[in-house]
Structures are given as C-alpha cells and as structure tokens.
Amino acid sequence: MHTDEGNLDWVFNNTPVFFIRDPIKFPSVNRSHKRNPRSHLPDPNMFWDFHVGNPEGIHQLLVLFSDRGTPKSVRFLNSYSGHTYKFTKADGSFNYIKIHMKTRQGVKNFTQEEATRVAGEDPDYMIRDMFDAIQRKEFPQWDVFVQVMSPSEAEAYRWNIFDMTKVWPQKDFPLKKIGKMTLNRNAAFSPSTMVPGFAASADPILQARLFAYPDAARYRLGVNYQQLPTNAAKVPVYCPFERDGAMRFDDNYGADPNYVGSTLQPTRFKTEENGVTSQSLSLHTDHEKWVGEVSTYTSQVTDEDFVQPAALWEVLGREQGHQERVIQNLAGNISGVTSSKLRDGVYALFGRVNQELGAKLRKATEAKVKN
Template sequence: MSPSYTLAEGAPQALNTSSVQLRNGHGGGHVLLQDTQLIETLAHFNRERVPERVVHAKAAGAYGEFEATHDVSDLTDASFLSEIGKKTKVMLRVSTVGPERGSADTIRDVHGWAMKLYTDEGNLDWVFNNTAVFFVRDPIKFPSVNRAHKRHPRTNMPDADMFWDFHVGNPEGTHQLLHLFSDRGTPASIRHMNAYSGHTYTFTKADGSFRYIKVHIKTKQGVKNLSADEAVRLAGEDPDHLVRDLFDAVEAKNFPQWDIFVQVLEPEQAEKYHINIFDMTKVWPHAEVPLRPIGRLTINTNPRNYFADIEQAAFSPSNMVPGWGPSADPMLQARMFAYPDAARYRLGINYQQLPTNKALAPVYVPTQRDGFMNFSDNYGDDPNYVNSMLRPVTFKTSVVQAATTLSGKHQQWVGTMAANFTTEVTPDDFVQATALWHVLGREPGHQARLVENLAGSISGITVPALLTEVYKCFAQVDPQLAFKIQASVEAKKNKSNGTNGTTHIVRETSQYK
C-alpha cells in the first residue's frame, strides 16, 4: 500500500502541488497565511542545510564491518578486539579537508578518514587521515593552517602567498608538504587509499598496563594515485569522482577491504625512543617499530539517505571505549575538545541522539538531558543529579585512559627559525622529510613529479622575499630539491611572461647549504 501525504504533524494532505490562494479572474492570487503546508514548506526549505563543516566538508560515506583477525589480548581488553572473528558495524566518511562541500574530489589535498565503530561497549571513533603525519604539532596553529589553505579574506580565492607564508613560518610541516605534493596528494579512489591514525593512542588493560600505538589502515586493492593532469581533468569532467567510485563499487558488490595494523611501543621503550612519540609531524620507522595486524575492514553498504546517514554524522577522537585510550599528544588532546564542540554547533546539543550517531550499546546519562531537539524520553522521572538514593545505579569498572605519569612545567615553546618567526622547529624536523625525498627517488619519475607539483603552487607567489624563504625551507630537506624547485618555478614564470630561457642563471645548490 502506497503512503499518503500528510502534514508534519500527521494530518492528511489533500494536495501538495498548489497553495491556498484568494484568486481573481485573471489568474493572479494572494496566498493566505492560513496555508500551513505552504508556510511549513518554505520555512523548512530555508533551514534544510545544517552549517557546513569548517573542514572536511566534501565527503563520501558508506557502512561496513570491522572484523578482528588476530589475538591482541596481550595488548588490550577492548571488547571489539576480544576474539578472532568478532565483527563490529562501521560507518565510514572519507573527505577532502580544505575545499567547500561542492568542490571537486580530485583537488590536491589531505583526505580525512573518519570511522565510527558501533562496538558493544559504546562508539569508538577513528578520526584519521590518509597521511601518517600532519602540518603542525601544536593545536594553537590548527585554525591557522586551515585558514592558510582556504580563501584569502579579500579576494575570496586560494592564495599562494598566504599558503606558503604560513608554511615558511611553520616548517615543521615540510614532511607533510612532501606527502601532499607527491603522487599521494591525488589518490585515484578511496578504495585505493591508505589511512593512518597520525596520533599516538594507547591500548589499555584492566590491570592498569598500557602500550602506545599508532594505527595503519592498508588497502587490499593496492595504492593507486592520479597524475596532476588526470586530477585536473577529472575535477572538470567528474568533480564527484571519489564519491561516485566508492558508491558504484559498493552497489556492484565489489566491496573494498583494508587490513588494519598497529605499531606498538612499550612505555619503557617510548621513554628512551629517539623520536618524540607525541609529535604528529613524525612517523615511527617500520624497521624499528614493526606493524602488527589486528583486523580487517570491509565496506559493503551504501547509505540510504546521504544527509541522514553521512552529513549528520559526528565524529570525535574523544569517543573511546574501554581498552582504547588517549596519549599526551597535544594535537589529540585539543581535538578531543574541538570535534564535539563542532558537532554541538552544527547539529545541536543532542547530536548523539541522531540515528547515525546513536550507540548500539545501551546509553544511560540522566545528567545530560533537555536541550534543543531532544527526541528521546529524556530519562523520564529519573533523577538528573549525581548520587541519588531514589534511583540507585551500578558502575562498571573499566580502564579507558592509561595511567601515565607526567611531570614538567607549564610553558610555551620558544626557539628561532627562518623569516624571523618564533617556533620550536629544529634541524631534526627535516630528517624524515629528507628520508621521504630519497624514498620517492626509488620510483621512476616520482621526484620529478613532486618538483613539478610544488613548483606549480610556488610559482603563484608574488612576494620575492617569500619565494626566497620557500627555497631555503626546502633546501633543509635537500639542496638539490630546492635547486630543482627553483629551476622549475623560474621556467614557469618565464613561460607565463613570454620570455625565452631563464632570466638569470639558477644559483648553485651550495647557496642553500
């Protein structure tokens, strides 16, 4: 039996194609305020967009399952990992970061990997990226790095001066810049993309023991990327390429899969490790901290309604379960506040009650109630304060956070760096970027493509002094890299100016040493 149209409150609706009007004989008419359906239709239309995410606005999404594939009982008591073969429902949202919701999927950008695991002990959110490192390690810079990647406040257009001005002043992100401007900056599809926690988390056990971990999600389809030219072509011909590819693959039952691993450091190892394990601009070399398999992800169901399932989804690294905990990573600590705060702004204080965010495990938090759009029973007449004798409750003992001991003094980092900026950057911040530059050299043509991609962006700089500082920054990675970038930039500028050859001989690489 087909449904019958009604008003929002349920009253039958006789017709939904015409408003109630006081009409004259010439076809004109005055609409009447009594037309409830007209008023509701127009008012709802004006409000049917929730605020767009400040970052990660454009995304694809789908559902699937996580399956535990290996015994990790020595590391954690997390229920979703408690037995081999145990499956947990998952919702995945993969996004670009900087552009708006209507932008092209294939623009060069980091891609966010947000995954909600609906475990039997509550929701666990993995709010990761498709790169293992990030641009900054201090959360006070997070708004600035995103603003620098967005639109200039005067021109309302992306701005090379603004972008590179930020990164010259904050060169700890050079490692991430090499990832972004390599082939990895334009993935061919979500199915052919890896993802990484970036942050350091902890596996915990009820006995109080813990280990530090980083998560790696490796595609079983193989990593594939687009060339810069292919990415530009698809941006014009099929701006929804990544969204379409994932949706079509799932509809065709070509379900993509990823193997999931963790790197594990014992607390004693971490204290002596030569890399700051809480620095999001650094990786742990696999030769020193090998990957250990824990599970498999399969995406197998498309959303029935994108807005309800994916756009209203809210993720936060603060959503944790027993056996999984945070670390002293400053970026993680700040994101644990910022993400729920963004959800409260976008979706309202009761966003956890939305079906896509609602836990499958039982929820009982009578001290959090009321507020806009509360469509639960609001805990009835249960007490809304703590320690009530009128409604006794029980508590389940669990260890969510590792019992780490931290000591030190309150301070802000102070140091020196190029361009008269004050920052905590040291020469060690370029070591892993240098290693990545050499790794890319093992693949024919990859270094050359990286140089061309960088030069394409850098050639948009209009301030000569800033251009010089950009070259100096990349010279700390490798003098030859700076030399090649400068040569390519000057060639591009000369071509756009209609001149032949270079305006001057490219300076020797020794100037950057």
C-alpha cells in the same frame, strides 16, 4: 565501529603526519590554506608564507605534493591515525600505539593533471564515489595494523611520540596486524567517541580534535547527533548527565537524576552500589610527569625536523619519476607566489631536506614564473 561497549570512531588521514604539532596553530594553518579574505581566491602567497614561517610542516608538504597527495578515491588509499593513542587495561597499564589501515582495493592515485580535470568536471567526485560504492554494497575494506610502544620506550625514543610531524619508523616498531575494517555506512565521526581499552594520549593536536569534532557535528546536525540511527550505539549507553536539546529521540531519561553519585538511579542501569560515579585511574606517575614535560611545544625547529623528510625524499626516489613529479607539482603551485623573497624562502626550506631538491625546485619554478 559498533562494539559491545559502545561506538569507537576512527577519524584518520591519508597521510601519517600533519602540518603542525602545536594546536594553537590550527586556525592559522587552516586559514592559510583557504581563500584570500579579500579576493576570495586561492592564494599561494598565504600558503607558502605560513609554511616558510612554520617549517615543522615540511614532512607533510612532501607527502601532500607527492602522488600520495591526490588519491583516486577514499577506497583506494591507506589511512593512518597519525596521532598516538593507547591500548589500555583495567589496572591502568597501557601501551602507546599508532594505527595503519592498508586498503584491500589497492592504492591508486591521480596525477596532477587527472586531479585537476576531475575537480573541474565533478567537484563532488570523492564523496560520490564512496557513497555510491556503499549504496551498491561494494563495501571497501582495510587491513588494520598497529605499531606498539611501551611507556619506557617512549621516554627513551629519539623523537617525541606526541609530535604529529613525525612517524615511528617501522624498522623500530614493526606493523602488527590486528584485524580488518569494512566501511558499510555513512556517518558523523568524532575521535572523542571511544570505548574501554582504547584511549587518547597527550598528543596536543589530538586533544584539540577531541573537542573540535563533536562541536562541528553538533553545529551541523544538532546536539543529539549521536542518537541518529547511523551514529547511535547498538548497546545501552547510560549517561543521564547529557540530556535535553532539540531532536531528542527517546524519553530523555525521564525522572532519572542528572548529577554524580545519586542513590536514586534506576537499578536496571546501576553500575555501582551508589549509582553512576565519576571515576578514573590514578595518573600521578613518573611517566605522566614526563608526558607533561614533553607535550608542551614551542615553534623551535632544528635539524632533527628534517631527518624524516629527507628519508621520505630518498624513498620517493626509488619510484620511477616520483621525485620529478613532486618537483613539478610544487613548482606549479609555488610559481603563483608573487614575492621573489618568499619564493627564495620556499627553496631554502626544501633545500634543508635535500640540497639538490631545493636547487631543482628553484630551476623548475623560476622557469614557470618567467613564462
């Protein structure tokens, strides 16, 4: 989004939670979901072996194998920050937020059969659908809502607000509409592209993405990808410390100093008496001490990690046939697991969400295995 103070990128998911809460597991979750390194074939054994061993992702798995896991188009899905961000003020005060974007085009999903057919007939369908809609000037729109939590509420809340496997129930923190977003350009996005008033929290997965996404963009597009017309800020952004490199589109700041605190900075860009300085608000507060203590994760999983997935399973039960479709979607995938011991581990994992779910999943899957 182009603002008066630079660009603000929102890189969100179509699910409000994620598979992990510890960023050290990021490479592993990605590898387990990709192809077998020897055969280069999809491997359900790898997928389910990871998730049985890392059960904190059960909430995301339920979303993934529900109807919500196969959206008909990016235009027809709701989107979520997932991460906890901050709305900040100049005096250093802030509130924590989560962002929800609800599509104005209506939510539409594929069935498993439709998704399989489209993936075979047109693997680029999702990209084409969005690109063509923007080319036709049928710009998709979303209503933007936030959930707001004060630092004191965060310290006392039941769940760790930096845990990306959890949501903030809307009964506790209702949605508040703040605006509308229209997507009218294709661009390279990074969650580290922010403006004053919007900031990252200590969410460990978010902190990892702040580094990873710019690295990916630099790898694909070059070190000066933020100067591309689509990505460039529409207001002057002065940062002579970042310069040089291939595909530089401007005068590369000429002779401007590239170090902090210079008195030689051109007056047209001067922001303080002594030029560009490195400045930050003091963060040494009791709250930040609490943040440091709760944002270091272990792999320990407790019954609390199954409370929200159990609630989601009940919600899916209110939609006709949805629970049955989830079971069939799961069974079709789990039936490819060759180890009966590993399959038993999967049934036990879902049984911790709901005993009946685990039993029905076992019955549906084993029927497919025998056939």
